[in-house]
Amino acid sequence: MLDKTYDPAEIEAKHYEAWEAKGVFASQVDSNAKPYTIMMPPPNVTGSLHMGHALTFTLQDALIRYHRMRGYDALWQPGTDHAGIATQMVVERNLAQDGRTRHDLGRPAFIDKVWEWKAESGGTITRQLRRLGASPDWSRERFTMDEGLSRAVVEVFVTLHKQGLLYRDKRLVNWDPKLHTAISDLEVESREVKGNLWHFRYPLSDDAERYVVVATTRPETMLGDTAVAVHPEDERYRDLIGRKVRLPLVGREIPIVADEYADPETGTGAVKITPAHDFNDFEVGRRHGLAMINVFDRDARIGGEAPVAYHGLDRYEARKRIVAEIEAFGLLEKVEPHTHMLPHGDRSGVVIEPWLTDQWYVDAATLAKPAIEAVEQGRTRFVPRQWENTYFEWMRNIQPWCVSRQIWWGHQIPAWYGPDGHVFVERSEAEAEAAARAHYGHDAKLTRDPDVLDTWFSSALWPFSTLGWPDRTPELARYYPTDVLVTGFDIIFFWVARMMMMGIHFMGEVPFRDVYIHALVRDERGQKMSKSKGNVIDPLDLIKDYGTDALRFTLCAMAAQGRDIKLAVGRVEGYRNFATKLWNAARYGQMNGCAPVPGFDPAAVSHRTNRWIVGALAQTAARAAEALDGYRFNEAAGALYQFTWGTYCDWYLEFTKPILNGSDEAAKAETRATTAWVLDQILHLLHPVMPFITEELWERLGADAGVARPQPLIAEPWPALEVSLVDPEAEAEMDWVVRLISTVRTVRSEMNVPAGAQIPVMLRDASPATLRRLEAHRGVITRMARLASIEVLSGPAPKGSVQVVLDEAALVLPLAEFVDIQAERQRLAKEIEKLSGEVAKIDQKLNNPSFVQRAPEEVVEEQRERRADAEAARSRYAEALARLQDA
Missing domain, CATH: 3.30.2320 (hypothetical protein PF0899 fold)
Incomplete structure (x- = not known):
């Protein structure tokens, strides 16, 4: 007999260890079954489970378990990302506790330290995924720095270089002056900062009495100005186009150019152009052939081609001095308070500088063309569909991809430089030496490029490098292209698009048929979770308090396409109660002799109530399958919840109590068998979402009834229930x-x-x-x-x-x-009046454009939800009052 209460902690570890020991997660490359493949977005090796992970891995696991039960050869490919900067910072912090830096160790010894850390501490995230119930094929676990994946990285880099699609260039990058490396846009965090807008006068070279006023938030960059831009149709400056101004403090003459980048409605309409220190200015500079003058060093101190008098000054010290000197020369027009967004490094926390450096770039525009066509032609589809627009917008305006990073941990770039700076890009040092010999006619001393590759470069190869490419392995032939990628919208640019480009270029086929984009998990008020707000919900805490199944069911039930999840702890508690309801239903069945009957035929039941529940189950199974096939996880969870709690527990078990307590032995036997069989099918249907409690009940209900279960529930087939099981008459009755x-x-x-x-x-x-x-x-x-x-x-x-x-x-x-009918009329009328007032009050806010535009999005959404709830309640009370009018 089942215990009175369900204890998740007692059963979860037990079942996970048993599944893993039996190898039930493993794919079978030599199977005749149709393959179904999901690539796990590799979490950072430094990571620990957060709510975003919990959502994406729960959805992936639900899909993989569902398809495994459907008879597919299911491969969920697991692995972790080496997370270049993040991992290097972790190890450097550990060294700092001993008063050492990576430079004290040197590069080889430091890399050894990173590998040591990875061996000891790098498995946290995969252990936590096991707690979540994730069932990937752990025997195939990969790491982006594995030897095989590293070989794939080198092969891609060398091939792209030889094809002219990867090259070295001097361009602007996001430079982190603390970490001393270029970083990707994903690693840049924009923060609102209160500052100033300084208006400077730039005198005309040929008329010292006349000047152009430019406004800037960064006076220190003026040392690198090489032009002033005005809009070609701005009447105020039309006569100045082509003339020059003298750059204050520097004395350099710079041209006034016409460019649509200058907005006549913003500031003075005239914009200082600093191509070496602003991404927009860089493009203006290229269009007009402007000089690119670097005035910062790697620490964001003044250096480079700036006047020597300012060298060595921190950028903010330089700002104060420059403003003071401009004012002293009478060239400061005015200063205005100004709030604006400043880019910060998400790990270093310092302000990022756009900095002109030599880096390695991939010709992303060329690689993007076939990746755009693949989505246009429907070879890869986004779900929900609107995310295709986001993908197209970025891909059609894609810039060269900077793939080099100035750190030590990562895939070192396979490029060697000769004595004259000539570069040799080859698969190995020996091949580089041979290429140098052929180039120079003799042996030459080569120096390897110290940079490593952007982490996104190696993860862009994930769908095929994990399957053995560049070798033509059986796994590659069987599991590529994959079926679906499940991920968040924030990495469509950084990962999804790059996998599309690399997959099509090197495999000749898209890496996945579907891309399911899930929403964000926010707090119950709709705010983004962050440590600074103190509203972070730890999934491991929820698992500890309510069980893994409750958390998983909550996430699936709330994963409506295109809608963020507002997670309240109360929702998880509610679905823990659902698990308890399921447990109690199983225990009730046991207490009433409802045991599984081998060979039970649902089509043979004759009692009207039993025919009804069998038909309702068949309809629910069809709805759940259709929803899962369409990535409508909330609909699948909703159908299963309503059937299990409502139809089965609240109605069927109540309807059949008189039968089980009656004297008709045949009816009792059929009802007991039906009760047990339907519960077994419920366990099958719920298993992809609630794997632990369903596995426990499957095992215990069989063992307690003396019925041998041939295999664990995870290996059981998805219920194949014919539509003929639906009895329309029984259903209607x-x-x-x-x-x-x-x-x-x-x-x-x-x-x-x-x-x-x-x-x-x-x-x-x-x-x-x-x-x-x-x-x-x-x-x-x-x-x-x-x-x-x-x-x-x-x-x-x-x-x-x-x-x-x-x-x-x-x-x-x-x-x-x-x-008291009259009192009830009055009560209902008061409730309606109260709710009408609330609706009117909310409407006043929502009809105010200022409120809708200025209030935080989550506040506006909260008001809309409150209105919907009040309107629904008002309608219910109005219906009740209408019923009483003639009473």
């Missing part, structure tokens, strides 16, 4: 019983009928078919609706009655004896 009882319960609740009161109900204008249903189910209806009686009414309704239409008949509830 039992649906009528449910609606009748529900209607009476609703009226009782709305009219404040005391819970213990047994009220009479009368049925008027009922058809013969309805009367037959009433006679067949009178006992159940009377008991479940708490009725004193239910009779047929032929004359007028008694005074003080509430009437509700149910199909062709009317339900008449004489309530004058139980409630």
Whole structure:
């Protein structure tokens, strides 16, 4: 017999260890089954499980378990990312505790230290994924610095270089002056900063009495100005285009150029152009052939081609000095307070500088063209569809991809430089030496490029490098292209697009057929979770408090396409109660002798109630399968929840109590077998979302009944339930019983009928078919609706009655004896008035453009939800009041 209470902590580790030991997660490359493949977005090796992980891995696991049960050869490819900067910082912090730096160790010894750290501490995230119930093929786990994946990285780099699609160039990058490396846009965090807007006068070279006023938030960059831009149609400056101004403090003459980048409506309409220190200015500089003058060093101190008088000054010290000197020369027009967004390194926390450096770049525009076509042609589709627009927008305006990083941990770039700077890009040092020999006619001393590759470069190869490429392995032939990628919208640019480009270029085919983009997990008020706000919810805490299944079901139930998840702990607690309900239903079945019957045939049941539940189960299984196939996880979870808690537990188990307590042995035997069989099918259907409790119940219900389960539930097939199991007559009849009882319960609740009161109900204008249903189910209806009686009414309704239409008949509830009708009318009218006032108040806010535009998005959404709730409540009360008008 099952224990009285369900204890998740007691069973979760047990079942996971058993699954892993039995190898049930493994794919079978030599199988005849159709393959189904999901590539796990590799979490950082430094990472630990957060709510975003919990969502994406729960959804992936639900899909992989579902397809495994459907008979596919399912491969969920796991692995972790070496996370270049993040991992290097972790190890450097550890060294700093001993008073050492990586430079004290030197590069080889430092890399050894990183590998040591990875061996000791790098498995945290994969251990936590096991706690979440994730079931990837762990035997195939990969790491982006594995030897095989490193070989793939080198092969791609060398091939792209030889094809002219990878090259070295001097361009602007996001430079982190603390970490001393270029970083990707994903590693840049924009923060709102209160600063100033300084208006400087730039005198005309040929007319010292006349000047152009430019506005800037960064006075220190003026040392690198090489032009002033104005809009070609701006009448104020039309006569100045082509003339020059003298750059204050520097004395350099710089041209006034016409460019649409200058906005006549912003500032003065004239913009200083610093191509070496601003991404927009860089493009203007290229269009007009402007000089690119670097005035910072790697620490963001003044250096380079800036006047020597400023060399060595920190950028903010230089700002103060420059503003003071401009003012002293009478060239400061005005200073205005100005709030703007500044880029910060997400790990270093310092302000990022756009900096002109020599880096390695991939010709992303060329690689993007076939990746754009693949989505246009439907070879890869985004779900929800609107994310295609985001993908297209970025891909059609893609810039060269900077793939080099100035750190030590990562894939070192396979490039060697000769004595004259000539570069040799080859697969190995030996090949580079041979290429140098051929180039120079003799052996030459070569120096390897010290940079490593951007982490996104290696992860862009993930769908095929993990399967053995560049070798043509059986796994590569079988599992590529993959079926679906499940990920967040924030890395469409950084990962999805790059996998598309690399996959098509090197494999000749898209890396995945579908890209399912899930939403963000926010707090219950709709705010983004962050440590600074103190609203972070730790999934491991929820697992500890409520069990893994409750968390997984919550995430699936709330994963509506295109809608962020507002996660409240109360929701997880609610789905823990659902798990408890399932446990209690199983225990109830055991207590009433409902045990699995080998060979049970659901099509052979004869009792109307049993035929109804079998048909309802078949419909639920179809709905759940259709929803999972369409990535509508919330609909799948909703269908299973409603059937399990509502149809099965609240209705069927109650409907069959008289049968189980009756004297008809044949009916009892059929009902016991049906009860057990339906519960078994529920366990199958819920397993992809709630793997632990379903596996435990599957095992225990079989063992306790002496029924041998041939295999664990995870290896069982998804229920194949024919539509012929649906009996329309049984469905219509039992649906009528449910609606009748529900209607009476609703009226009782709305009219404040005391819970213990047994009220009479009368049925008027009922058809013969309805009367037959009433006679067949009178006992159940009377008991479940708490009725004193239910009779047929032929004359007028008694005074003080509430009437509700149910199909062709009317339900008449004489309530004058139980409630004060007049008082109820007044109460309902007051509630309606109160709610109308609330709706009007909210409408006033929502109809105010200023509120909608300025209030945080989550606040506006909260108001809309409050309005919807109030409107729904008002409608319910209005319906109740309408019922009382004639009473």
